Amino acid sequence: MASVGADTFNDLVERFLGQRLPDTLADQIDWPALAPDAQGFILRLLGLMQRSFCPATEINAQMIWLLATVTPAMLPSAWGGRIPPLTSQGRHRKLDAYVTHQAWPSGDGRPIFIDLGCGFPPVTTVDTAKHLPDWSVYGVDPSFSRYVLYDAEGRYACFNREGQFQYFQSPLKPLNDTTEAVRNSFQSLFDDLYPHLPSPHDHERTLFARDGHTLLSNPIRDYEAENLNFIKSGIQDLQSPPARLIRCMNVLLYFEKEIREAMLTAIANLLADDGRLMTGFNHPFGIYARYAVYRKNSAGMVPCEFAFGLDNLRPLGTGPWVTLAEEDQEAELLADLTGAIRADRKFWNNFNTHVDTLQAKYGICTRGDDGFPQFTEGAQNAPPHALLEKTTALWHEVDAAGYTDGAIEALGRAGFTAWKNPVGDIAVHPPEGSLPTI
Ligand SMILES: C[S@@+](CC[C@H](N)C(=O)[O-])C[C@H]1O[C@@H](n2cnc3c(N)ncnc32)[C@H](O)[C@@H]1O
Incomplete structure (x- = not known):
């Protein structure tokens, strides 16, 4: 990433988003003191915010805290160059439900599910094996420790x-x-x-x-079950019988585009005919999800769906703009789609006001006179899980009020083929060239 020669974080916010933040927010990020990868992270984040027409007034104290403290500790440089094996229980619950909602051919024997880059402790793979008792589930990761x-x-x-x-x-x-x-x-x-x-x-x-x-x-053996096994391997070295479904979440985004595409080719070779790949990014508890579904056919492996959670439209955190390498096509597509929804005034004005109203009703935050969100005292002192429970309830209420359908209609007006997928996320047919075809 080329140097941007900015003196302060606020200079950058102004350059990308056309408006400065209150100093109380901006001064918490000591831009020159940040490591190069943390600076790269922030530059890409601001670029994606700009691409999604998100104004500076969406930046809030939680985002600043994440950028100043949490993000630097999650980056591979803080882990001695290793990709953190972090995962969390329940993170892929929605994706597990997505699998059960699909119509699968009745074949011989148990279908194979591979969780590539499952992390340790492999709690999401354990969740999946319980959710899919009729499948053979394999958790695969090169970093299982001895x-x-x-x-x-x-x-x-x-x-x-x-x-x-x-x-x-x-x-x-x-x-x-x-x-x-x-x-x-x-x-x-x-x-x-x-x-x-x-x-x-x-x-x-x-x-x-x-x-x-x-x-x-060999602590990984403790997690094995009748339908669950673990293999220590990277994507490119894996030998396995053809899989009906491969999940590869929160892995590919760590790699440069060329390596990502080589990994996608290796994944295509691991899939059975008509097998599917689900790949993308989400946060713990499955929030801020964006994922692509690819399908293998005689011509190769093609992206047939790109989906994302409604919470990406008005995040309190940095989730929608998290990238770890340049040219993250899924993040770029999400920015284009959320930008199209934001630009649809017919939808956006009501939606935006509704989210503001609910954030106030749930005691999360209110807008200050300067237009920036102010967290309530209760929210500032609440444990993280209490805030998560409130935001989860808020997004259920926004969905129940018809705003997922409204966002889908806005995408339709912008020329996308969009629908609500079986687990309630906003889905589109990926425009030509937006995601790789293998
Ligand atoms: C952030 S964790 C994601 C864990 C889990 N998939 C999730 O979504 O919660 C990323 C994992 O990718 C693994 N990984 C790194 N390089 C890999 C490769 N070449 N093939 C497969 N997994 C890899 C890391 O060891 C790490 O456990």
């Missing part, structure tokens, strides 16, 4: 085959800001316990526990 060491509070560190520390996780704080002290204490604990661990065969799970600490070998 050893995991838990402390009494459930915090854990992962170690490779050579016993070297890889990363640390606290269930209460799933970010990577591990201090040297934490790293050293887990490493020395590992060195103490390891000699007592029954030596595992290649894939065997063994355990040694002492004083509230538990060291496990």
Whole structure:
């Protein structure tokens, strides 16, 4: 990304969105002090906001907090260059429901579902295997660790085959800001316990526990079930029987376009005839979802649907504009679609006012005299899950008031073929060239 020569974050906001933020918001981001990848993230975010005709007045304190603190700790550079294995239970519940809503041919044997880049602990794959008991589910990831060491509070560190520390996780704080002290204490604990661990065969799970600490070998085996197995592999090296469905969520966006396309080609080769790929991005609890559905046919693998959640239209967080590499075509398509909806005054004015009214009614935020959202005191002090519950209820209410249908009609007026998909998201037929055909 070329240098933009901006002095402050507010200069950039003004350059992209034509308006400055209140200093109380903008000054929380120390632009020159940010690492290059965090700067790249923000530049792409502002570019996508501009592309989606989103005004500066949608930027709020939560977005600024995310940009200043959470985002830098989620980027691969904060993880020593590794792609964070983070996932969360329930994240793909809607996508699991999407699978059961499809008409599938009745073939021989159990259909195969592959969760590519499933992360660890592989809780979304476990969710899927429970949701699809008649399928054979495989969780695949190159970064399954050989050893995991838990402390009494459930915090854990992962170690490779050579016993070297890889990363640390606290269930209460799933970010990577591990201090040297934490790293050293887990490493020395590992060195103490390891000699007592029954030596595992290649894939065997063994355990040694002492004083509230538990060291496990091949911890991934603990998650296996009658219809669920795990394979340590990257997308390009995977050998598997033809899959009816591959899910690859929150993985491809980490890679440059050329590598993404090579990965899509590898995925096409793993699919059965008429098999499908679901790929995209979402946040924990499935919010801010955007995903493409591809279908394999005799000509190759073609994108047949691009879908997104209604919450992308008026986010409180940065979700719709999160990208980790240049030329993220799904994020660009989302920006174009939300831009088309925003430009449709017939829909947008009512919708926008309705969301403002509900945000006030739910005690989340109100608009200040300067037009910027102000979080209520209750929302500022509420635990994150309470705010999430309120926003979830809010979006149910917006949907029930007919605004998903209204957004779909707005896309129709803008020339897109749009519909509500079986799980209630806004879907379009991807315009020619907007997503790769393999
Ligand atoms: C952010 S996690 C996503 C986890 C899960 N799919 C989800 O949506 O919650 C990204 C995962 O991609 C995995 N990954 C990285 N490179 C990969 C590759 N070449 N093939 C498959 N998975 C890969 C990482 O190890 C990491 O566990």
